[in-house]
Amino acid sequence: MFRGETDMEKFTKERLNQIRLMHYLSFIPELTPSSRVLDLGCGEGYIDKFLKTKYGCEVWCIDLKREESHEWIRDFKMQGIAFLFCDIARVKYLPFPSDYFNLVLFCEVLEHLITQHPPKYLFREIYRVLKLNGILFLSTPNMAELVKRLRLLIGKHPIPRVHFKDEDRPYAGHYREYTLDELKYLLSEMGFKILKIRLRDYSPYYGDKTIIRKLYSMILKLVPTFRTTIQISAMKVKE
Numbered sequence: 001m002f003r004g005e006t007d008m009e010k011f012t013k014e015r016l017n018q019i020r021l022m023h024y025l026s027f028i029p030e031l032t033p034s035s036r037v038l039d040l041g042c043g044e045g046y047i048d049k050f051l052k053t054k055y056g057c058e059v060w061c062i063d064l065k066r067e068e069s070h071e072w073i074r075d076f077k078m079q080g081i082a083f084l085f086c087d088i089a090r091v092k093y094l095p096f097p098s099d100y101f102n103l104v105l106f107c108e109v110l111e112h113l114i115t116q117h118p119p120k121y122l123f124r125e126i127y128r129v130l131k132l133n134g135i136l137f138l139s140t141p142n143m144a145e146l147v148k149r150l151r152l153l154i155g156k157h158p159i160p161r162v163h164f165k166d167e168d169r170p171y172a173g174h175y176r177e178y179t180l181d182e183l184k185y186l187l188s189e190m191g192f193k194i195l196k197i198r199l200r201d202y203s204p205y206y207g208d209k210t211i212i213r214k215l216y217s218m219i220l221k222l223v224p225t226f227r228t229t230i231q232i233s234a235m236k237v238k239e
Helices: 007-025 046-055 069-078 120-129 146-153 180-189 211-222
Strands: 036-040 058-063 082-085 101-107 130-141 192-200 229-236
Touching: 007 046, 007 101, 007 130, 036 046, 046 058, 046 069, 046 101, 069 082, 101 120, 120 130, 120 180, 130 180, 146 211, 180 192, 180 229
Parallel strands: 036 058, 036 101, 058 082, 101 130
Antiparallel strands: 130 229, 192 229
16 A cells, blocks of 8 residues: 555555456466466556466566565565566567567556657567567557547647656656557557457546446447557567
8 A cells, every 4th residue: 555545545556456367367368377478567466466376377577666566565575476677668679589488467557658759669578578479468458438528629638747857756657558559559560460359448537427427338338449558468579
């Protein structure tokens, strides 16, 4: 739990993680104890701990060094999960051999990267470290979601609270979000075969029973491209 987080915020965060995990698993292939998984930008690693417990596979996690990191890194070690500090926006190469992983997870990270847009070199590296027929699972916010469109229509920035990196503290928000067409083009250009696409809604109105929420949900059912999150699974195919 982050500093200053209320019990309600903690509950909401845990519930959202459970929902996301359920959705993520629908994209993830069946793993075995000999499978290797890489999570780029793992955070607290709730999906990694689940995969390690369920399949007993080899799990590697990468993330930035953070103030609260020591507690959950210790938890990783206790569960047999390997962890490396790495800024994937700055390194040219991922610190792994080619054709090593069966699955690479890239969940809610792409939008935080300060890098060239789109970061083709990173997707090339993901392609390199995946085995033939290995799977990349990507989840990232949808730049074309309904609320962002409405904000832009009234003259506001589509991403709330966006600002530039300052001298003392890096901004932890979203620097660059993508549309579905951009991601489909990028993955295809890098040599991936797209297997499955889903658009999900993880809006802050989740669970709200008001008329506005009902209307919002109705619109999203009619127009899936208005939903908040894009999720894609893609396979490394023979070059």
